[in-house]
Amino acid sequence: MHINPSIPGWIAKFSQQYSEDLQLYTDDLSYFSACQQSGLIYGYVVDYHVSASIDDSHWDTVEKTKVAFLTALFCLYKLRKPTSDFTEFESELILFYTKISKSKFSFLHAILPESHVSQKLESIIDDRIQSNVNVVAKSFSHIVTNAMLFIDVLAFDRFLTNGAIELKFFKEMEQKCMTLILASLQVKKNKTTYDDLLVKLFENSLRYTKSSDELALYNVIVDTIIHDTLLQRMYLLDMAQMALWSDEIQDRDEQIYMNDLISSFNLDDYIQKNDNQLHKFILNYKNNLPFFNTNHPVKHFYNNAQDMISKLIIRNKKRLVKELSESKELVKLLGKSTATELTYEEKKKVKKQLLDICKSVPSLTIFLLPGGSLLLPLLIKFIPQLLPSSFNENLED
Structure with a gap:
């Protein structure tokens, strides 16, 4: 039976065909290791927690991510809940997202009562995976800016354990992720423009935190993580490592930093048992991994965006000069920024x-679209270079 994750009814088909073949895990570490090996955390899915063979040759990235x-x-x-079945799982997952939807999220329409249970779940999953695909990223980099999708899994775990979930949990997890990513990038000796853009792309996948401006102090974050669940601590450690490995190099200072994190998170024993799944996954799939392959999507985004902005400025330079000439403060600040x-x-x-x-x-209204703010630094960079010399002279003044 062929399954197409883009067509309604795919979850019902999948449960009929594979629910009995799903892998069962006995503890959190084995479960998390399997999630690492599946590639879901790293943005490149290669496995589905299923013992049977799945033909995914016709699925695109989004479809693989859904499954x-x-x-x-x-x-x-x-x-x-070892004795539960797929039907109970569907109902509980929908209840989980219903609790979240009380804050008027975009997938509220997906949980209206007239839909069948599986169809409701399909709508929810579709929204959760694709809601962060902004027009800019989709048009110029073809990547799904959804680096923090696994936070939903951690939130569902909290819901199952406590019987309740607060949006505060999502916000705090995002803050922890971004704080660790920024701290990890600071450890790197050789920083590039792509590291800055990587942060922006991560920021653009935030759902509950407006930007990195809201982040807590690093030491405060690390001190709170020790009280998190094993799944949360393992995930946050992986996010920190992902940022460090964006250049495929980990020097001595970076290794010391990671060892300190492992100790701070009280993960020494677990990391030995985990046998460094992230590094294994990178070695096995680095030619395909979004953040590590030769067609680095951040570079792809950056380069394509540069070309696009260059063309936009050239085509609109007369209008830009006119508008800029009427904003003396902006001209002064742009000059200062150089x-x-x-x-x-x-x-x-x-x-x-x-x-x-x-x-x-x-x-230029593209800069007003969701994600358009990612391109503003490039716009600022190109204005002095591509506009008439008289404007450059004004900048120097």
């Missing part, structure tokens, strides 16, 4: 005034 996400949730459910780092307040002013200009130039 991997569903099976990861079901296997977790079976770990917590020589020194702007303050936080100055950056906010530049962003606001540039977006106001983009509103008045139809071709």
Whole structure:
């Protein structure tokens, strides 16, 4: 029976064909190791927690992610409630998302009563996986900015354990992830433009935290993580390692940093048993992994975005010069940005005034779309280079 995860009814078909073949795990570590090996955490799915062979040759990345996400949730459910079946799992997962939807999330329509249980779940999963696909990222990098999808699995675990879930949990997990990612990138000696953009792409996948400006102090975050569940601590450690491995190199200082994290998270014994699944996965699939292959998507995004912005500025430079000439403060700040780092307040002013200009130039409204703010630093970079010399002179003044 062929399954197409993009067509309604796929979950019912999948449960009929594979629910009895799903892997059963006896403890949290074996479950998390299997999630690592599946690739769901790393954005490249290669396995589905199923003992039987699955023909996924016709599935795209999103379709593979849907199935991997569903099976990861079901296997977790079976770990917590071994005597339960797939029907009970569906009902409990929908209840979990119903609790979240009380805060008016975009998938509220997916849990209206007239839908069949499996169809409700299909709509929810589709939304959770694709809701972060913004127009900019989709158009120029073809990557799903959904690096933190596994937080849903951790939240479902909390719901199963406590019988309740608060949005505060999601926000705190996002803050912990971003704090560790930023701290890990700071450890790297050779930072690149791609590291900065990597942070922006992660930020763009946040659902509950507005930006890294809201992040807590690193030491405070690390001190709280020790009280998290094993699954949460293992996941956060993997996120930190992912940031370090974005250049495929881990030097001595980075290794010391990771060893300190492992001790701080009280994971020394578990890491030995885990046998470094992240590094194994990278070695096995680095030619396909989004963050490690030769067609690095962050570089792909960056390079394609540069070309696009260059064309936009050239085509609209007369209008841009006119609009910029009417904003003396913006010209002054742009000039300052070429020589020194702007303050936080100055950056906010530049962003606001540039977006106001983009509103008045139809071709530049792309910067107003979801994710468009990722491209503003590139716009700022190209303005002095591509506009007339008189404008450059104004910048120097």
